Amino acid sequence: MKNVKFNEKGLIPAILQDSNTKEVLMVAYMNQESLEMTLRSGKATFWSRSRQELWVKGETSGNYQLVEEIRIDCDNDTLLVMVKPLGPACHTGKKSCFYRKLDGQILDNKEDGDSYNYFLEKAVFL
């Protein structure tokens, strides 16, 4: 924790990755307080740059992102947070915020929505 290099605004980017599917879900920013809260509660917690307040991801929607492991990169200025998502990470209802290509094309991600149904469907029809 003492090695964490916060930027000039006191923030560090945190990538959320699904520990099971390895899908990258979202990127948000933590300050020291939100990182400490994350460690204490086990729920990914950020500093909202737009609202300028602590932001427990899922507090409103119920889509908490439960933290399984936190990694830090070689120069200590980015976090990789391995999570078990209790619901979509994106406010659009998509599992991941990265659901579009750079040119705007929407990716057809079969794993969105109910993954149980998806695997059931695969098991039955393939």
Add this chain to the structure above:
Amino acid sequence: MKNVKFNEKGLIPAILQDSNTKEVLMVAYMNQESLEMTLRSGKATFWSRSRQELWVKGETSGNYQLVEEIRIDCDNDTLLVMVKPLGPACHTGKKSCFYRKLDGQILDNKEDGDSYNYFLEKAVFL
């Protein structure tokens, strides 16, 4: 491309993810020029904040990160770059820059080094 939201320094964070293993490899920053170079050359290219210059990843080491797809998040301020790595992304020789937990513990990543040997070993001994 016109939707890309660069920050007040003209930069956008770009996450590199191995398109095959889904491992998150590194995070660096692109300005508009380096993003255009990335799109033209197919090699992940950044703006080095420490050296204040364009940085073709792998130019010195040969460990180019070949771009297969670029995704953008819902608020257009982070890129997810799916790559085929020609070598380790980290300057330490590790495949990924995220090889440590927050507490400093080094992760034992069997996929570092020669992944062919790793899969061969699995096939033979498991």
